[in-house]
């Protein structure tokens with residue numbers, strides 16, 4: 093019934109999100125009325141932006157804003173800036189955000205935006221123009237009680253600063269009235285530790301799973317696909333706990349380092365050269381090999397639909413920690429489950445970012461200032477507690493972690509719908 097209503101196109105994210113939702117609807121035996129309401133999305137907006145770049149060219153581009161669900165609070169989720177993002181991708185990602193905010197227990201719903209342009213093709217000034225054009229175009233869909241964006245693939249702290257500035261500038265005020273965007277620089281009301289939160293959160297879930305399995309972190313072999321904001325921080329954090337980083341890739345290439353590499357030094361190189369390639373003491377490998385590397389833990393932290401039925405059989409890791417959103421297709425998920433590979437699902441694994449976004453939201457609302465110690469302490473506790481909740485359900489009902497996390501997430505939204513009432 094659900095599939096008939098939404099014919100998904102794009103890069104596989106919506107198909108994966110719909111599959112996971114359908115499965116949860118069946119397990120929870122939800123009525124068609126409730127399932128249909130939660131399926132949504134509540135609102136899908138397509139915008140055409142025509143910013144004038146500093147070089148005088150007019151760039152006509154599409155942008156999307158989706159509010160999937162706001163039963164538990166204003167829609168929350170990042171802005172993706174990639175050349176191939178589609179409205180369906182943004183819908184799938186917004187749906188994932190609904191489950192992510194629900195499972196991590198913050199009072200938000202799920203939303204997402206997309207701007208269809210390659211950020212690498214823009215100068216810094218050009219990117220600012222595009223971000224400001226998006227902010228003006230999407231203005232009536234943004235707000236502390238409506239939808240609160242954050243960084244995602246292709247956007248960063250500075251872009252969030254420009255969004256905030258664009259809104260306060262148009263209101264002729266110094267600050268916005270409440271939190272319109274999270275992931276801002278600390279100097280403009282951002283919260284300390286937000287940038288590192290997703291990567292660190294990934295590691296807290298891996299540590300919790302290893303503790304449960306009695307696996308020592310010392311010497312654990314870890315492969316990381318994607319060495320951006322999530323992957324590089326996760327690599328540094330897990331190495332700090334004693335693990336060895338044996339393979340890494342980014343968009344420019346991939347490295348193998350059977351004896352382990354220093355991720356902090358690699359991150360410093362990437363800062364300078366923009367690439368992982370050529371790091372001393374490593375050998376260049378085919379990027380596909382990183383997913384199949386001989387390791388204990390695989391962290392896919394690049395993009396969607398990377399682990400498919402084509403390579404799932406060759407994944408050597410015992411644990412997959414989904415740093416990216418929807419990196420595993422449903423077909424691959426089935427193969428890996430049958431093989432006994434343990435997958436910490438994206439909606440739990442990478443929820444540290446949105447959890448700390450919530451801290452930023454409360455900080456800005458209350459004109460408070462949070463210390464880095466407070467942020468990091470709350471992040472570690474929340475990730476570990478929610479991992480435990482998911483794990484308990486996994487054990488109790490014989491579910492995979494993905495299914496248990498989806499059950500928890502969807503059930504909380506159902507409880508919210510019932511508490512609000514179905515009408516109007």
Ligand code: GLU
Pocket residue numbers: 168169170171192240241242243244245274417442443445446447449
């Ligand atoms: N883009 C991030 C995500 O996919 C963060 C969302 C947020 O903080 O709102 O979880």
